[in-house]
Amino acid sequence: MINNEEFQDEIGNNHIGSSATNPVRKDAFDVSDDEKIERIKKDVENMLLTLGMDMTDDSLKGTPNRVAKMFVKEIFGGLNPSKKPSASTFENSYKYGEMLVEKNITVYSTCEHHLLPIIGRAHVAYISNGRVIGLSKINRIVEFYAKRPQVQERLTMQIVQELQNALGTEDVACIIDAKHLCVNSRGIKDIESSTVTSEFGGKFKNEQTRRELLEYIKLETKF
Numbered sequence: 001m002i003n004n005e006e007f008q009d010e011i012g013n014n015h016i017g018s019s020a021t022n023p024v025r026k027d028a029f030d031v032s033d034d035e036k037i038e039r040i041k042k043d044v045e046n047m048l049l050t051l052g053m054d055m056t057d058d059s060l061k062g063t064p065n066r067v068a069k070m071f072v073k074e075i076f077g078g079l080n081p082s083k084k085p086s087a088s089t090f091e092n093s094y095k096y097g098e099m100l101v102e103k104n105i106t107v108y109s110t111c112e113h114h115l116l117p118i119i120g121r122a123h124v125a126y127i128s129n130g131r132v133i134g135l136s137k138i139n140r141i142v143e144f145y146a147k148r149p150q151v152q153e154r155l156t157m158q159i160v161q162e163l164q165n166a167l168g169t170e171d172v173a174c175i176i177d178a179k180h181l182c183v184n185s186r187g188i189k190d191i192e193s194s195t196v197t198s199e200f201g202g203k204f205k206n207e208q209t210r211r212e213l214l215e216y217i218k219l220e221t222k223f
Helices: 004-013 033-050 063-075 135-146 152-167 207-218
Strands: 089-091 099-111 117-127 131-133 172-180 195-200
Touching (some): 117 207
16 A cells, blocks of 8 residues: 555656646745745755755855755745736737747746756747737746746646736647756656647647647747
């Protein structure tokens, strides 16, 4: 009979996500960033001490503080709703009616099961329903949802849902191709494999429209 610890390991190793939204407590932001850094700093120091590291060594003295600041201010900064980028849109005054594709957007995220990096590329597309969004806003939306403990399937869905809400259209798609270091550097240690996820809304559910998107993604960008 499988015990609870083995069950939790099984979930993590199979990259099962529990929800389409990140599992964040309601009181998550009752504590300031500075207080979070102080708490995490102590936890990191205790973890390193438990592993047997000499925390008086000059190389390690600043590590707990660096890690704590990195967690709160950088790689998990997307958990804080106050850091959500504005998704202001504009009237499609030039009446562009074909799909717009922003491809090869860099994705840096963190697997919520092992807290190891997810590194890859996102390709995002939409068809205007009368509104357009600045190109850099698409990149910032990807970055915001990536900067939190994640599973790739959830990240893909969140990007699409955010753009659908901003643009007022279902016609949004996202494809992510990424390497998971929890697969590449531990466990099976398969350094070649990557994971591809997709979310297609509205017209992108049509096979011909999907095929057109995939052809755009294949185009080589030369400068």
